[in-house]
Amino acid sequence: MALTRTTLSSAVVVADTSIVVASATGFAADRIVRIDQEFMVVQKSYSSGTTIPVRRGQLGTKNVAHVASAGVVVGTAADDWDAPGVAAVVNNPTAGRPRIIESITADNSTVTHSAAGTDHVVILNGTSVINLTVPVPTTDMDGDELNILANGTAAHVITFTGGIGGEGSSYDVITSNANGPVAYKFVACNAVWLAYCQPAMTGTVTNLVGGIA
The missing domain is CATH 2.40.10 (Thrombin, subunit H)
Known part of the structure; x- marks a missing residue:
């Protein structure tokens, strides 16, 4: 089956x-x-x-x-099950890199970071807008991934404390495209979140809208 x-x-x-x-x-x-x-x-x-x-x-x-x-x-x-990551909530000897999956429905939620050395998947549920705050990573989280996925269509607002790449309030807000589900991937480095394939930031923008290429 x-x-x-x-x-x-x-x-x-x-x-x-x-x-x-x-x-x-x-x-x-x-x-x-x-x-x-x-x-x-x-x-x-x-x-x-x-x-x-x-x-x-x-x-x-x-x-x-x-x-x-x-x-x-x-x-x-x-069936071909994928093994859960071994981390704070699991103890699976066959698991690969530790991974935590978290579903969020409530508006005005804040990400609680997983233990250092653990990748974190945050799923934004439904079609109502969720305002999500992402705190800065700790210095021992270097290399840890944060994946934010939407399983429905909504203009979710994701705010990064300190800004993406540590660039401050000009680069701290992502407003999701309301025309379809989106996914974002970030990696921790030196106590800041870096967006995958993020170029060096110059100039001034109010926020980042939609996906990051």
């Missing part, structure tokens, strides 16, 4: 033993579920419906909270 994708219909807290999904397609007893960085297994008692009883924190991952509309992937053990 190929992996099937859906979304959460409601938020999940650490103590929950079931999830509610938008579509039950692909769900069956003993199948594996992944939401953000957590793996789960569908309970044997499940037969049908969009409320899915699950065993939390499977395959070396830990129970973590998930926001409504977060992406959900379900499949069998034989």
Whole structure:
């Protein structure tokens, strides 16, 4: 069976033993579920419906909270799963470079940086504008990647404390293109965020609009 994708219909807290999904397609007893960085297994008692009883924190991952509309992937053990990064919330001996996946729905959110040596994927959920603040990286985060992805269309506003490349308030705001989903990639170096393929900055601009080429 190929992996099937859906979304959460409601938020999940650490103590929950079931999830509610938008579509039950692909769900069956003993199948594996992944939401953000957590793996789960569908309970044997499940037969049908969009409320899915699950065993939390499977395959070396830990129970973590998930926001409504977060992406959900379900499949069998034989499917081609990608291993989660081993970091603060996981303990997976087969993992590659550490990676944390975080879903954000709330407006006026602030990124909480992962531990040094960990790549961070932030998914902006839905079609409502999210204002996101990205603090400066710490000096021990050199080489760590920050990927900001939108799974819907909205003019999200991303503000970098201190500016991209440490260039200050003239280079600190990215307003996403409202005509389609976007993705941004940044890397930490010397306590600043650098945009991939970013040229040397000269002159003065109010902000950066759309993607960075």
